[in-house]
Amino acid sequence: MRLAVVGAGAVGRSVIELAGEYGHSVTAVADSRSAAIAPDGLDPETVLADKDGEGRVGSSAPEEALDAEYDALIEATPTTLGDAEPGFSHAVGALERDRHVVLANKGPVAERYGELRAAERESRGEIRFEATVGGAIPALSTIEDFGPDHITAARGVLNGTANFILTRMAAEGLDYEHVLAEAQDLGVAEADPSFDVEGTDAALKCVIMANVLSEGEREFSLADAEVEGIEGVPGSALELAGEDGRTVRLIGEATPEGVRVGPRLVPGNGTLAVSGTRNIVQFETTNAGRLNVSGRGAGGPETATAVLSDVGRLG
Amino acid sequence: MRLAVVGAGAVGRSVIELAGEYGHSVTAVADSRSAAIAPDGLDPETVLADKDGEGRVGSSAPEEALDAEYDALIEATPTTLGDAEPGFSHAVGALERDRHVVLANKGPVAERYGELRAAERESRGEIRFEATVGGAIPALSTIEDFGPDHITAARGVLNGTANFILTRMAAEGLDYEHVLAEAQDLGVAEADPSFDVEGTDAALKCVIMANVLSEGEREFSLADAEVEGIEGVPGSALELAGEDGRTVRLIGEATPEGVRVGPRLVPGNGTLAVSGTRNIVQFETTNAGRLNVSGRGAGGPETATAVLSDVGRLG
Numbered sequence: 001m002r003l004a005v006v007g008a009g010a011v012g013r014s015v016i017e018l019a020g021e022y023g024h025s026v027t028a029v030a031d032s033r034s035a036a037i038a039p040d041g042l043d044p045e046t047v048l049a050d051k052d053g054e055g056r057v058g059s060s061a062p063e064e065a066l067d068a069e070y071d072a073l074i075e076a077t078p079t080t081l082g083d084a085e086p087g088f089s090h091a092v093g094a095l096e097r098d099r100h101v102v103l104a105n106k107g108p109v110a111e112r113y114g115e116l117r118a119a120e121r122e123s124r125g126e127i128r129f130e131a132t133v134g135g136a137i138p139a140l141s142t143i144e145d146f147g148p149d150h151i152t153a154a155r156g157v158l159n160g161t162a163n164f165i166l167t168r169m170a171a172e173g174l175d176y177e178h179v180l181a182e183a184q185d186l187g188v189a190e191a192d193p194s195f196d197v198e199g200t201d202a203a204l205k206c207v208i209m210a211n212v213l214s215e216g217e218r219e220f221s222l223a224d225a226e227v228e229g230i231e232g233v234p235g236s237a238l239e240l241a242g243e244d245g246r247t248v249r250l251i252g253e254a255t256p257e258g259v260r261v262g263p264r265l266v267p268g269n270g271t272l273a274v275s276g277t278r279n280i281v282q283f284e285t286t287n288a289g290r291l292n293v294s295g296r297g298a299g300g301p302e303t304a305t306a307v308l309s310d311v312g313r314l315g
Numbered sequence: 316m317r318l319a320v321v322g323a324g325a326v327g328r329s330v331i332e333l334a335g336e337y338g339h340s341v342t343a344v345a346d347s348r349s350a351a352i353a354p355d356g357l358d359p360e361t362v363l364a365d366k367d368g369e370g371r372v373g374s375s376a377p378e379e380a381l382d383a384e385y386d387a388l389i390e391a392t393p394t395t396l397g398d399a400e401p402g403f404s405h406a407v408g409a410l411e412r413d414r415h416v417v418l419a420n421k422g423p424v425a426e427r428y429g430e431l432r433a434a435e436r437e438s439r440g441e442i443r444f445e446a447t448v449g450g451a452i453p454a455l456s457t458i459e460d461f462g463p464d465h466i467t468a469a470r471g472v473l474n475g476t477a478n479f480i481l482t483r484m485a486a487e488g489l490d491y492e493h494v495l496a497e498a499q500d501l502g503v504a505e506a507d508p509s510f511d512v513e514g515t516d517a518a519l520k521c522v523i524m525a526n527v528l529s530e531g532e533r534e535f536s537l538a539d540a541e542v543e544g545i546e547g548v549p550g551s552a553l554e555l556a557g558e559d560g561r562t563v564r565l566i567g568e569a570t571p572e573g574v575r576v577g578p579r580l581v582p583g584n585g586t587l588a589v590s591g592t593r594n595i596v597q598f599e600t601t602n603a604g605r606l607n608v609s610g611r612g613a614g615g616p617e618t619a620t621a622v623l624s625d626v627g628r629l630g
Contacts, residue, residue, distance in 0.1 A: 014602075018602060021464075021465075022462065135603070136600065136602075136603030136604070136606060137606065138453060138456075138457055138460060138606075138608075141453075141456070141460060142453055145453060145456060145624040145627065145628065146620065146624060147337065147624075147627070149336075150336075150620070269584040271609075285451065285620065287329075287333060287451075287616040287617065287619065287620045288450070288451030288610065288611050288614075288616060288617040288620040289451070289610065289611045289617070290610060290611075291451060291452065291453075291608070291609070291610035291611075292607070292608065292609045292610060293453075293606070293607070293608050294586075294606070294607045295603065295604065295605060295606035295607060296603050296604045296605075296606075299603075301602040301603060302602065302603040302604070304602070305461065305465070305600065305602045305603040309460040309461060309462075312460065312462070313460065
């Protein structure tokens with residue numbers, strides 16, 4: 001397939017780099033300021049060198065990417081809340097042109113799910129969004145294969161930054177502020193870490209799963225989620241938990257009824273107590289009990305893997 | 316889709332019971348002695364009551380099921396080795412009639428993979444076999460979505476009987492014979508448990524994964540696998556392991572180069588140390604590190620779930 005990659009951050013770059021390995025070509029790339037267009041396929045190295053060297057991917061206007069020759073638009077611009085722009089308009093624009101859309105951007109899928117599905121129904125194109133939940137972990141494809149009716153709940157650790165912090169707090173007996181600083185030094189937490197530590201990122205992923213689980217019946221957005229982050233978890237709570245063979249993890253849960261995210265006590269050696277930046281999604285199924293999928297929930301190549309798996313499942 | 320279910324054991328029965336939930340109808344059922352045929356769809360309760368009451372599913376000859384009206388044949392007869400009959404002929408027979416085949420029977424996929432794929436190439440039908448590896452766990456679909464070229468190894472605990480026995484030996488400090496008897500009482504181990512405790516079942520599943528990982532380049536069968544079972548594991552080995560924070564699990568590993576199955580030391584609280592009858596498959600991926608999927612690896616409904624997921628992914 002020919003891919004138009006919109007967004008040249010970590011995920012977009014990795015998609016550009018890896019597309020060839022999966023047998024696809026990249027015929028357009030856009031960042032916020034520019035676009036590079038080539039119907040016969042762009043050279044990944046050239047595009048990325050331009051981005052590194054000049055701060056922009058090409059010499060066309062960014063909106064020209066939407067009109068280029070491609071089979072699937074890869075929406076990898078940063079997640080935005082509320083109106084989820086400009087990602088939402090990119091996705092709908094591609095669907096209006098009867099193209100497929102594969103999203104890594106959580107915004108449109110979490111905040112305007114019904115409108116996105118409506119645009120899909122009017123289009124010959126299809127939307128897929130595995131990369132929006134759990135990076136490389138096959139979370140949404142598992143729900144799809146089982147059928148949403150056969151999954152009653154999806155819960156887990158869905159934010160690597162928060163999980164890293166809690167893991168280190170428990171391991172070292174340190175308090176939140178100290179470990180946050182360490183995480184920022186390591187690049188695991190951002191300068192402004194609120195999106196991760198307040199639980200927003202985990203909540204968006206759970207909202208997306210809840211939308212899929214309740215497909216056609218109800219629709220959720222971030223505003224519907226009950227969210228509590230980890231900044232209020234004292235080191236003493238982790239010590240106390242440890243004495244009882246437990247630990248604390250930021251657990252998100254999605255059911256067809258809604259979404260809750262918050263710090264929870266879990267068995268210290270149990271399945272949900274993944275370490276460091278790893279993520280896990282645990283499904284309750286109607287006919288096959290409990291199912292767990294875990295792995296790297298974030299990262300350029302990891303998330304690109306999910307994008308390219310989705311491309312392989314289109315049409 | 317219309318399904319012809321061949322094999323009325325635990326898996327076949329569950330497929331018959333659950334097909335309606337997934338929007339499919341069962342138009343033919345065969346056991347070793349008889350068949351029930353109904354182009355407009357059989358009533359699951361009637362078929363299963365006949366099987367329970369009279370020991371056979373219907374009043375037609377079993378071979379008539381292959382000629383019935385159906386879109387996909389579900390091959391759920393018991394796994395046989397070597398020539399993998401009669402399952403192999405059922406599968407090829409359906410493909411020769413341009414129908415799809417979904418296998419729960421490991422025999423044809425492990426022992427005659429190349430011939431099965433050759434028959435598929437000549438057919439308008441497609442083969443799928445998620446249910447042959449890890450029951451409800453999405454193992455083969457994960458390899459498919461990542462692409463076999465992007466997975467360098469698949470390893471894990473793939474036999475619940477052997478895992479239950481080792482788990483109990485470690486937990487209770489009991490020896491193999493004692494726990495085997497307990498497992499047989501509970502119905503977790505068969506009267507003749509050799510298929511499970513000698514590692515054959517786990518090896519077949521790994522051979523299937525190795526065949527998929529090396530698709531088009533090499534082909535394996537059970538004879539190619541290096542297999543060691545658990546009957547030689549003394550209780551003292553588990554005690555010794557426990558003192559070092561480890562335990563013993565029957566681990567199978569599949570790579571594009573081959574298959575090895577045997578008892579291995581693993582970290583006691585680690586990912587591979589699943590408990591009881593649970594299974595886990597761990598993938599090493601080229602771009603996304605390590606990925607784990609775990610859950611119920613066996614059982615009628617559990618395996619039927621995998622069969623019906625496959626039906627959903629056909630064509």
